[in-house]
Amino acid sequence: MLRVSYDELYTALYHAMLSLGFASERAAQCARLFAETTRDGVYTHGLNRFPRFAASIANGSVNVSAEPSKTAGMGAIERWDGHRGVGNLNAQASMQRAIDLAKQYGIGGVALGNTNHWMRGGSYGLQAADQGMFAMCWTNTLANMPAWGAKTPTLGNNPLIIAIPRAGGHVILDMAASQFSYGTLAAYSKRGQPLPVDGGFDSAGNLTKDAAAIEASQRALPIGYWKGSGLSLVLDMLAAMLSGGLATHQIPRDPTRESGISQIFLAIDPSSVADQQELTQIAEGILNTLREATPVDAGKPVRYPGEQMLHIREENLRLGVPVDPEIWKQVNDLRQS
Amino acid sequence: MLRVSYDELYTALYHAMLSLGFASERAAQCARLFAETTRDGVYTHGLNRFPRFAASIANGSVNVSAEPSKTAGMGAIERWDGHRGVGNLNAQASMQRAIDLAKQYGIGGVALGNTNHWMRGGSYGLQAADQGMFAMCWTNTLANMPAWGAKTPTLGNNPLIIAIPRAGGHVILDMAASQFSYGTLAAYSKRGQPLPVDGGFDSAGNLTKDAAAIEASQRALPIGYWKGSGLSLVLDMLAAMLSGGLATHQIPRDPTRESGISQIFLAIDPSSVADQQELTQIAEGILNTLREATPVDAGKPVRYPGEQMLHIREENLRLGVPVDPEIWKQVNDLRQS
Numbered sequence: 001m002l003r004v005s006y007d008e009l010y011t012a013l014y015h016a017m018l019s020l021g022f023a024s025e026r027a028a029q030c031a032r033l034f035a036e037t038t039r040d041g042v043y044t045h046g047l048n049r050f051p052r053f054a055a056s057i058a059n060g061s062v063n064v065s066a067e068p069s070k071t072a073g074m075g076a077i078e079r080w081d082g083h084r085g086v087g088n089l090n091a092q093a094s095m096q097r098a099i100d101l102a103k104q105y106g107i108g109g110v111a112l113g114n115t116n117h118w119m120r121g122g123s124y125g126l127q128a129a130d131q132g133m134f135a136m137c138w139t140n141t142l143a144n145m146p147a148w149g150a151k152t153p154t155l156g157n158n159p160l161i162i163a164i165p166r167a168g169g170h171v172i173l174d175m176a177a178s179q180f181s182y183g184t185l186a187a188y189s190k191r192g193q194p195l196p197v198d199g200g201f202d203s204a205g206n207l208t209k210d211a212a213a214i215e216a217s218q219r220a221l222p223i224g225y226w227k228g229s230g231l232s233l234v235l236d237m238l239a240a241m242l243s244g245g246l247a248t249h250q251i252p253r254d255p256t257r258e259s260g261i262s263q264i265f266l267a268i269d270p271s272s273v274a275d276q277q278e279l280t281q282i283a284e285g286i287l288n289t290l291r292e293a294t295p296v297d298a299g300k301p302v303r304y305p306g307e308q309m310l311h312i313r314e315e316n317l318r319l320g321v322p323v324d325p326e327i328w329k330q331v332n333d334l335r336q337s
Numbered sequence: 338m339l340r341v342s343y344d345e346l347y348t349a350l351y352h353a354m355l356s357l358g359f360a361s362e363r364a365a366q367c368a369r370l371f372a373e374t375t376r377d378g379v380y381t382h383g384l385n386r387f388p389r390f391a392a393s394i395a396n397g398s399v400n401v402s403a404e405p406s407k408t409a410g411m412g413a414i415e416r417w418d419g420h421r422g423v424g425n426l427n428a429q430a431s432m433q434r435a436i437d438l439a440k441q442y443g444i445g446g447v448a449l450g451n452t453n454h455w456m457r458g459g460s461y462g463l464q465a466a467d468q469g470m471f472a473m474c475w476t477n478t479l480a481n482m483p484a485w486g487a488k489t490p491t492l493g494n495n496p497l498i499i500a501i502p503r504a505g506g507h508v509i510l511d512m513a514a515s516q517f518s519y520g521t522l523a524a525y526s527k528r529g530q531p532l533p534v535d536g537g538f539d540s541a542g543n544l545t546k547d548a549a550a551i552e553a554s555q556r557a558l559p560i561g562y563w564k565g566s567g568l569s570l571v572l573d574m575l576a577a578m579l580s581g582g583l584a585t586h587q588i589p590r591d592p593t594r595e596s597g598i599s600q601i602f603l604a605i606d607p608s609s610v611a612d613q614q615e616l617t618q619i620a621e622g623i624l625n626t627l628r629e630a631t632p633v634d635a636g637k638p639v640r641y642p643g644e645q646m647l648h649i650r651e652e653n654l655r656l657g658v659p660v661d662p663e664i665w666k667q668v669n670d671l672r673q674s
Binding site: 072073074075076077078079104105106107108109111134146147148149150151152154162164171173175179197205207223224225227228230231233234235236237238240241242244247248249250266268269270272273274278279282283285286289290292293294295296297300302303304305 | 413414443471485487489501508510512564565572574577581587603615619623630631633639
């Protein structure tokens with residue numbers, strides 16, 4: 001495995017972004033989001049996503065210069081148009097606006113339409129938590145999952161992020177509505193390994209752990225069967241209706257042309273209703289109870305969402321961030337071009 | 338099956354509430370919430386819950402006279418103390434306050450601590466949607482589900498409700514974080530039927546469809562395995578931290594003494610950012626696509642969350658609402674006592 005230092009990774013991505021036409025400050029922000037995602041172990045949505053990201057810019061789906069603008073709003077809620085700009089920069093700006101509204105009103109919301117793939121959704125939860133805010137955000141996606149009771153994919157997997165600020169490490173849920181992403185299915189099918197739990201239906205309509213069979217049927221399983229199906233639908237409705245942007249069924253199904261998507265960003269300032277000491281006491285009480293649960297495997301203590309990420313981050317900062325040699329070369333070649 | 342008219346059901350419940358010590362107007366509101374829940378087919382949380390509700394009043398867990406009061410707040414977010422009052426009345430008042438805040442600020446939030454079981458969470462989603470509001474709300478519960486990787490239950494199943502107003506029938510998700518409630522498990526185990534999908538672990542630690550085995554192990558399955566486990570945890574953290582109320586691990590595990598729980602109510606006024614025509618157009622586009630998906634079973638078209646409820650409601654209003662004869666007698670006896 002090739003490992004490079006975080007600074008090397010960031011710098012290479014920064015220069016690659018400049019080559020793709022970004023202005024300097026935006027190149028730095030976008031490179032930082034990609035590099036942090038890889039540093040934190042979310043390999044599917046950091047450096048490894050760069051080739052698809054570059055292709056989306058090349059085919060005109062992503063406009064590297066567009067900045068979001070406010071189109072409607074009242075009090076603590078606003079609608080913004082992403083103008084098909086860079087997904088992670090648009091999302092970061094929208095969460096920042098929700099945070100600023102929460103500072104003013106205790107809670108704030110931004111509905112962002114006409115934007116692009118935000119890469120790792122957890123980035124915006126961490127952004128809010130770093131500023132002491134509770135946050136929820138979600139995005140719709142192209143159709144990649146059948147509704148419960150259907151064979152044909154009409155729902156997105158619509159990741160939902162919920163973040164809770166905490167001095168000892170933020171608690172952050174980053175959860176798609178499908179049991180496994182197609183990226184994960186591809187990794188299992190390449191290795192010929194069965195999934196740890198059922199991940200979808202085979203072409204005969206039976207639940208299966210065979211990733212290749214699910215890739216063939218395109219029938220990924222919603223989390224909790226009918227429940228995740230319903231969750232995906234309502235998240236799409238909220239995002240599209242409040243932003244005035246596209247719903248899942250209107251988003252092009254070619255991944256490099258998945259564009260014009262809809263997102264929601266909510267932030268809550270806990271200092272509106274609680275003091276820090278109380279917040280810490282309640283959070284630590286909950287997490288201590290979780291740690292004290294009897295583990296299924298004595299060697300594997302129960303973890304909170306986001307805990308494992310901190311271990312991976314520490315390791316990757318210490319040993320270097322693992323990179324795919326081919327993609328690493330591609331990013332560096334772009335830098336020199 | 339015994340069926341009674343909606344009016345009979347409501348009237349019997351109203352008089353029963355009076356016998357339990359409710360003031361007249363509060364008896365009417367509480368009876369209406371119980372009766373509507375049964376009318377809508379959520380049988381586990383309406384009339385059938387009445388004996389447990391009466392027991393909670395008798396043992397002092399629920400104070401029929403207590404009303405919620407505001408203890409903190411800033412702008413569009415407030416913290417309320419439920420004073421261990423009647424759970425459904427406290428929840429209704431809190432959602433109404435969130436709606437009123439949303440009318441003023443576009444979005445509003447209420448964190449309610451020290452309250453009691455809200456019965457059907459969907460009631461408060463419907464309440465908001467009836468007033469043209471988008472809404473999300475959730476509650477924590479006593480510990481009834483092990484975290485992913487644990488054998489001992491430290492998490493609640495923490496139902497999450499998301500509602501979208503719609504002239505043709507609100508879209509309403511009412512989703513617990515466990516795959517099946519213990520009420521549902523009991524019904525399957527009584528009938529000796531296997532669950533439709535895995536619902537938990539048996540005492541040997543294997544996933545199983547055997548409801549009785551899950552009742553014995555007390556190892557109910559989170560939706561989406563590790564995902565529902567994380568979702569339950571973060572919903573508990575948000576509810577307890579923002580309300581200053583109890584977290585799941587602090588709630589008494591005796592169902593008739595489950596008291597002092599924490600809830601969150603969020604409302605968004607879509608008229609802050611969109612006009613009605615646009616909202617309708619986007620919603621109908623999404624639901625039409627869902628309807629056009631190829632069903633697994635040609636006789637079973639795909640439904641949106643809340644659609645089946647409308648059919649059951651119509652049938653129950655037409656034929657009478659099904660009631661359990663024993664509980665029906667108990668409610669009527671209380672009326673005459």
